[in-house]
Amino acid sequence: MSKAALLWDESYLWGLMACKSLSANHLPYSIIRSEDIRSGVLKDFSLLFVPGGWASNKLKALGESGAEEIRKFVKTGGSYLGICGGAGLATKEGLGLLDIARKPGSQRVPSFSGEIELQFLSDNKMWRSTKSVVFNAWWPSQFVVNDRSIKICAVFGDALPSSFSSDLNTEDVRQSGSWQELEALYEINLDPARLKGEPAVIEGGFGAGRVILSLVHFDSVDDANGAAVLKNIWLDAGISPLERSGISNKITEHKNSSVSAFECLGEGLMEFGLRNFLWFRRNSMLIQWRRGIRGLEYCTLYVMAKEIAALMRRISESEQALFELEINAATKLLADFILDAKRLLYLERLQMQQGLITYEKCPCAITQQMRVELFGSAKSHGGRFREVAAALDSIIFKLLAGV
Secondary structure, three states: OOEEEOOOOOOHHHHHHHHHHHHHHOOOEEOOOOOHHHHHHHOOOEEEOOOOOOOOHHHHHHHHHHHHHHHHHHHHOEEEEOHEEEEEEOOOOOOOOEEEEOOOOOHHOOOEEEEEEEEOOOHHHHOOOOOOOOEEEEOOOOOOOOOOOEEEEEEEEEOOOOOEEEEEEHHHHHHHHOOOHHHHHHOOOHHHHOOOOOEEEEEEOOOOEEEEEEOOOOOHHHHHHHHHHHHHHHOOOOOOOOOOOOOOOOOOOOHHHHHHHHHHHHHHHHHHHHOOOOOOEEOOOOOEOOOOOOOOHHHHHHHHHHHHHHOOOOOOOHHHHHHHHHHHHHHHHHHHHHHOOOOOOHHHHHHHOOOOOOOOOOOOOHHHHHHHHHHHHOOOOOHHHHHHHHHHHHHHHHHHHOO
């Protein structure tokens, strides 16, 4: 029987989004980790799905032996689906499944998010039953396709009015502003028209296997159009949808005070940003933040904390007790981090009143020192955030996988 695996490592928010989307659409999958891949587990699957996240971190987690196991899996006939960061993992800088690269940051639109049209360039089976050409892209990279044998299945079209570039609504700018002036002010490419005609979904072969790489999130929550594409990919890999989701929706009646306290920490962080006009909600899993703060990281912690609480309420009190030590340790890490994060966010808000700040550039030395401590100095997350996220990630994996 054909089966799908979802690589969990270094996905965090994006892994949760993928799981929710697959479960909501009754698409069967098993979550696996890099250590499982290194142990040869891919022999039991026909499709490997790698969701978003930092491709470089995913590659480190896999190690060379894990990377080679994936190459062997695809080369001998397996299918690989990579979305956003999972697509980046398959490029020549990563696994080398396809001869493509990612555009340098200075040449791409680095901060686009939201609904965007696609122009289908092929009659690929993945487009069956799609109701429109509108999909969701969440801060995508951009491809450079070097191999002419690689099929470009779709290119980007027009951005919809609900979309954003950095913290700018695209329709507001179209009606009242100038992308040229804003690009000079923000010092990055912003105009979504720069995306038009650029490859968004590509397909190629590696040995006997199939590789599908997408810069749009077919796994966005509550996206029926994206779900149709995922279903087609599952069917083409020989995997039939289930009659019901593999994850139970049952909520137990009892309450766990430590879990409730843990959940309140995440809610408190979210409310702090809302009342300080630093972000607002885009959907049930994503926020839109003002340029200059680490909005995605804060959103990640909020969603992960909320998910842990939801998953804990689906298991018995005796099962909850098994997680007590981990929950308590994670609560301490999260509480300490959020306390300092709120101080940082307040300082950053003040800095915004004085001029342009970015995730890496801030005129205040004290603020910058706090940033490095909490998040590290690179764009890919580090610092104390990484420690907190890893603790939450471990709990979620065990709850989802039933470990």
